[in-house]
Amino acid sequence: MRVAVVSESFLPTVNGVTTSVCRVLEQLAEAGHDAMVISPAAAKVPTSYAGFPVHTVPAMAYRQFPVGLPNPQVARLLADFRPDVVHAASPFLLGAQAITAASRLGVASVAIYQTDVAGYARRNRLGLAVNAAWRLLKWVHEGATLTLAPSTSSLADLEAAGIERLARWGRGVDLERYHPNNRMSPLARRYREFLSPNGEVVVGYIGRIAPEKQVERLRCLRGIPGMRVAVVGDGPAMPAVQKALRPLPVTYLGRLSGEELAAAYAALDVFVHTGEEETFGQTVQEAHASGLPVVAPAAGGPLDLVEYGTDGFLFRDDYELRTQVRALVGDGALRLRMGEAGRRAVLDRSWAAICEELFAHYEAAIAEVRRPAPVSA
Numbered sequence: 001m002r003v004a005v006v007s008e009s010f011l012p013t014v015n016g017v018t019t020s021v022c023r024v025l026e027q028l029a030e031a032g033h034d035a036m037v038i039s040p041a042a043a044k045v046p047t048s049y050a051g052f053p054v055h056t057v058p059a060m061a062y063r064q065f066p067v068g069l070p071n072p073q074v075a076r077l078l079a080d081f082r083p084d085v086v087h088a089a090s091p092f093l094l095g096a097q098a099i100t101a102a103s104r105l106g107v108a109s110v111a112i113y114q115t116d117v118a119g120y121a122r123r124n125r126l127g128l129a130v131n132a133a134w135r136l137l138k139w140v141h142e143g144a145t146l147t148l149a150p151s152t153s154s155l156a157d158l159e160a161a162g163i164e165r166l167a168r169w170g171r172g173v174d175l176e177r178y179h180p181n182n183r184m185s186p187l188a189r190r191y192r193e194f195l196s197p198n199g200e201v202v203v204g205y206i207g208r209i210a211p212e213k214q215v216e217r218l219r220c221l222r223g224i225p226g227m228r229v230a231v232v233g234d235g236p237a238m239p240a241v242q243k244a245l246r247p248l249p250v251t252y253l254g255r256l257s258g259e260e261l262a263a264a265y266a267a268l269d270v271f272v273h274t275g276e277e278e279t280f281g282q283t284v285q286e287a288h289a290s291g292l293p294v295v296a297p298a299a300g301g302p303l304d305l306v307e308y309g310t311d312g313f314l315f316r317d318d319y320e321l322r323t324q325v326r327a328l329v330g331d332g333a334l335r336l337r338m339g340e341a342g343r344r345a346v347l348d349r350s351w352a353a354i355c356e357e358l359f360a361h362y363e364a365a366i367a368e369v370r371r372p373a374p375v376s377a
Contacts, residue, residue: 113148284302
């Protein structure tokens, strides 16, 4: 197959969209397919990835992110590449243009729903913007041959908005990088000594520090004995989070990646995810792969990823969050049992397996576009 990947986010910006796009490109290369990338222009964008060319289009900055602007170059690049399918990652302005161009070229398009734009508008009390966001999302996704949602929750949201031609496609996890055996690595041990100088149980959050992530909710853990908190990541809400968590024993490790990130997971005892607007929750999978029990909101993507009482807990309010974390802090056997169950739960979610599903969706979309039109009597 020839796949044109059009992404609203790409390197050097690191987030869930970028990570999934990179893994998809790696699996396309591994399977022998051809691909190209179109992304917003930014400093230090690579000219290629996984052996595939990366093309950029003009962008503007918004909340530290480059946002791709509509440009005639998109249609030209697609026409020259002649893809079998266009993969639109979290489509917005750039992705919408690519989907429209694909339709004009008679090319299938698969839109990956990944960012809860309407949820962000609702959380920030933007009022009428919630309905406007859903109208925009519907307009973008109605043009696609197929829309893939990462969780049952997001699939239900899209169905309720009247978006058709839907299927569910989750995300993979690197089962080798994120592994319980990392606990024995020298780097993980150094992190552990730093985070737990007196043998405390380490409760950690890993991810972007942004308003929608609600990291400040960790303040409800104040006073739990024998516990320290670790926060890994950075973002625009860091000053507010640091102020809210001032009464807690917190260590901030900043943004980590690669082996350092894997070692940070391994240095934790409990992983807490705080945001209620996750369409999926990739860090939940990484925590499970690392052998950690997970405490997450009973909302959005985590509903598919956490089995209550087996590999973690799901909370509805801060009282339940505190109660669940306290139970795990005080029970090492429970942490071990849930961590082992979490690892087992993700063993069938390697990126190779997940991308096989994606490629099948590509083929279904291609077949749909190439299907002969019915002949009237």
